[in-house]
Amino acid sequence: MKKRYLIPAIFIGLSIIAWFVFGGDAGDSVELTTTPKKGEFVVDVTTTGELRAKSSVEIRGPQGGRDVRLFNLTIQRLIPEGTVVQKGDFVAELDRSEITGRLQDAMLELQQAQSQVTQVSLDSTLTLSQARDNLINLEYALEERQIVVDQSQYESPAVQRQAEIELDKARRQLAQEKKNYVTKVKQAEAQMSEVQADLQEEQIEVDKIRSLMTEFTVNAPANGMIIYRRNHDGSKTAEGSEISAWNPVVAELPDFSVMESVTYVNEVDVQKVTRNQPVFIGLDAIPNKTLTGTVTSVANIGEQRTGSNSKVYEVIIEIAEEDTVLRPAMTTSNRIVVNRLEDAMFIPLETIHVQDSSSFVFKDSGLSVVMQEVDLGLMNENEVVVHRGLSLDDVIYLSVPEDTTGIQRVYLEEEITSN
Incomplete structure (x- = not known):
């Protein structure tokens, strides 16, 4: 029976308490006020x-990637950020698959260049050998023509003249072939220099790639704590990230x-x-x-x-x-x-109301509320400095009063006027 009346009694009691706390008239409103403050004002x-x-040591990957047409390098392994390392410790491993392909292509070019040198050398040897044999044969022919001339002294003048003409032809042919031989030697030397230069260039390319491959294992250049490099988009370099050959920074030691x-x-x-x-x-x-x-x-x-x-x-x-x-x-x-400002008077921004390009506050004048014009200064996110129009004792409203009918305006340079 007691339990039966207990719940209604509690409900009635809570209702009475609520009426006293929140008031009996729901139409009444509470208007909040404040007063100006004085002191340091900060914007x-x-x-x-x-x-x-502010400064850090960059841990960089291979420096010559662009020389072998490598423009982006992928980080295959990277030690955790925050790891404390000593100079020479392992930091990262870069993916070698692309540079391995470059090395294979360069090795093939090198072999072709070596074959070209061998071929040009053999061709030059054969050509010059034939040219030397031809010179020897021409010298024999010249000697034969000289014998014919010597023997023709007992012959008719016509026969002697014919023998001399043949001798002169043999002499001029030998001289021409000697000049040609010199030219062939120079051509062979030029061809050999060209293919040897190609061979040397291909060998330099191979050596460059092999040297670059040793830099794909990145070690710490100094002692410190590993910090991942932050990219322009805010992301951090991590395993799987690509670094540019123009700036191959893997991480930093701050x-x-x-x-x-x-x-x-x-x-x-x-x-x-x-x-x-x-x-x-x-x-x-x-x-x-x-x-x-x-x-x-x-x-x-x-x-x-x-x-x-x-x-x-x-x-x-x-x-x-x-x-x-x-x-x-x-x-x-x-x-x-x-x-x-070291010593300024300021009020909350919500107390300011702008009308006709002038700033006003609603101020309690003692007997009524007036609109007081104010001269404002510096402003921050919450407050604004007041140069003229208020004193520290003034009470101002944080919101527009409920009834503004017939409210007076007080201007800084004019008398009180009525709306």
């Missing part, structure tokens, strides 16, 4: 960034003594950011740690980043402190101080 730009070392925060500022706020502005830096990984820094670089050209609908500009912030807990890729919250 800042807040961004999210990522730590990186110098932790000087760190930077790389951040991106939207095109609206970048006009406020300049070099040498102070920055307060927080670390997502260590919430209670605050660092300081300075803007060292502001990009002149914007870029379209993934996840952003507008252009953003890269801003580099150098960290002032040296701390062993700082590591590359840590997320930072950066508050870039654009402007600062």
